[in-house]
Amino acid sequence: MALPDFSRRAETLEWMDDDSVDLETFRDCLKDLAKVNAATLAHRPTLAFLDDLHGAGLWPSGRALTVLDVGSGYGDGLRLIDRWAERRGLAVSLTGLDRNPWAAHAARAATPAGRPIVWATCDLFDYEGSPDVILSSLFTHHLDDDQLVRFLAFMDRKAKAGWLANDLLRHPFAWGGFALLSTVMQWHRFVRHDGPISIRRSFAPADWRAYLARAGVEGASIRRRFPFRLCVSKTMAP
Numbered sequence: 001m002a003l004p005d006f007s008r009r010a011e012t013l014e015w016m017d018d019d020s021v022d023l024e025t026f027r028d029c030l031k032d033l034a035k036v037n038a039a040t041l042a043h044r045p046t047l048a049f050l051d052d053l054h055g056a057g058l059w060p061s062g063r064a065l066t067v068l069d070v071g072s073g074y075g076d077g078l079r080l081i082d083r084w085a086e087r088r089g090l091a092v093s094l095t096g097l098d099r100n101p102w103a104a105h106a107a108r109a110a111t112p113a114g115r116p117i118v119w120a121t122c123d124l125f126d127y128e129g130s131p132d133v134i135l136s137s138l139f140t141h142h143l144d145d146d147q148l149v150r151f152l153a154f155m156d157r158k159a160k161a162g163w164l165a166n167d168l169l170r171h172p173f174a175w176g177g178f179a180l181l182s183t184v185m186q187w188h189r190f191v192r193h194d195g196p197i198s199i200r201r202s203f204a205p206a207d208w209r210a211y212l213a214r215a216g217v218e219g220a221s222i223r224r225r226f227p228f229r230l231c232v233s234k235t236m237a238p
């Protein structure tokens with residue numbers, strides 16, 4: 001079998017972006033995606049970013065840090081941030097935003113009562129708030145190039161303390177390795193189908209440099225994170 005072309009982003013669509021997917025299928029797919037996140041250390045760069053933000057003195061005093069997670073899916077990322085902040089005695093007010101209503105449904109059901117997390121359903125570009133921090137994980141590869149430029153400008157305009165896009169590195173080893181792992185682990189059929197496509201839709205550092213230039217965003221960092229993550233972030237001056 002010939003290798004796909006990794007020199008540019010693929011345009012193949014993922015099954016999970018089909019709006020006609022039913023609740024049970026979408027929820028089961030997201031649940032297995034949370035297992036993938038745990039197995040691939042997906043949330044480590046996000047927690048490290050928040051640690052850095054705190055260390056840089058960008059955590060507000062006297063009120064909770066407001067965080068928006070775009071494309072929040074099952075919500076495992078925000079639940080982890082909630083526990084992380086609680087252990088450190090840091091106040092947070094967390095919003096998970098996803099355009100698919102089944103995401104809020106599944107995330108709410110998986111979240112213990114009384115936690116400082118709300119789940120919103122809307123397209124990201126319709127979101128009107130201005131949080132301290134805007135995060136996303138495994139989200140940006142769902143956008144096309146023009147939407148990515150718009151998303152970078154959106155985050156840079158709205159986030160008061162900083163933003164992070166935590167996504168995948170487009171690499172043949174990641175593609176082959178994930179196809180093998182997801183088959184061995186018998187993850188949900190959507191995860192087995194969409195995972196390798198996600199990697200092919202993802203990024204090389206040069207892609208992000210071009211998007212940042214087009215968006216007119218200065219001062220952002222592009223960093224590789226183990227294994228096969230590519231993170232773009234910016235912290236605002238205190």
Ligand SMILES: C[S@@+](CC[C@H](N)C(=O)[O-])C[C@H]1O[C@@H](n2cnc3c(N)ncnc32)[C@H](O)[C@@H]1O
Nearest residue numbers: 033071072073098099100103123124137138142
């Ligand atoms: C691959 S999932 C990632 C979920 C979660 N962040 C994670 O890491 O497991 C991508 C999510 O982004 C959502 N999404 C895609 N386009 C969106 C948009 N324009 N606005 C808001 N959410 C969107 C999808 O519905 C989906 O739940």
